[in-house]
Amino acid sequence: MTVKTKQLSIHTRGEGDILDVTGAVAEAVVETKLKNGIVTVFVPGSTGALTTIEYEPGLLKDFPNMLERVAPKNLVYEHEKRWHDGNGHSHVRASLIGPSLTVPFANGRLTLGTWQQIIFMELDVRSRVRNLILQIIGE
Numbered sequence: 001m002t003v004k005t006k007q008l009s010i011h012t013r014g015e016g017d018i019l020d021v022t023g024a025v026a027e028a029v030v031e032t033k034l035k036n037g038i039v040t041v042f043v044p045g046s047t048g049a050l051t052t053i054e055y056e057p058g059l060l061k062d063f064p065n066m067l068e069r070v071a072p073k074n075l076v077y078e079h080e081k082r083w084h085d086g087n088g089h090s091h092v093r094a095s096l097i098g099p100s101l102t103v104p105f106a107n108g109r110l111t112l113g114t115w116q117q118i119i120f121m122e123l124d125v126r127s128r129v130r131n132l133i134l135q136i137i138g139e
Contacts, residue, residue: 001139004032008041010131012048016064017088020055021132022117025103026110028134035108037138038094042100043132047090047124049097055117063121067093089106090123105138 006028010019021041029039042051070093077088091097101118104111112118122128 001137002032002034002039004034004136005088006031006134006136008134010020010120010132012120012124012128012130014122014127015125017122017127018055018060018063018136019120019122020108020117022055022112023080025118025134029105029110029136030108032134032136032138033108034105034138036106037136038104039137040100040135041118041135043120043130045099045128045130047087047094047122048128048130049094049099049121049123050101050132051097051119051121052112052116053100053119054115055119057123058116067096067123070096085125087123087125090125092136093123097123 008024025039025041043050053063071089073089079088079091
């Protein structure tokens with residue numbers, strides 16, 4: 001079993017930015033020359049998240065709208081009382097979605113569904129440079 005670690009640097013515009021990173025993750029898997037295994041994508045930090053969706057205009061609106069219903073910006077967050085940085089809701093939302101995603105690959109290709117893409121979602125209130133960690137394990 002071989003383990004390869006790569007880093008993917010992305011620039012976000014701030015809260016609500018949803019980036020399709022599928023191609024970059026697929027390319028990283030191909031570069032390892034591993035045929036079968038798993039790739040874990042992880043975002044260090046507590047205001048970014050990773051998941052899969054169908055990356056299309058409707059869902060790019062629906063997903064943030066759902067987050068507003070589940071963890072509204074205008075609620076009182078204890079984090080805000082302590083730090084006054086305007087992103088209490090960002091932390092809650094990131095915790096709900098999660099910081100990592102694992103995808104199997106076979107014959108050097110991600111085994112995603114036809115309409116399934118790996119997305120990074122920026123939940124912080126400001127633009128960021130994010131360095132996603134890719135841990136690729138296989139043979």
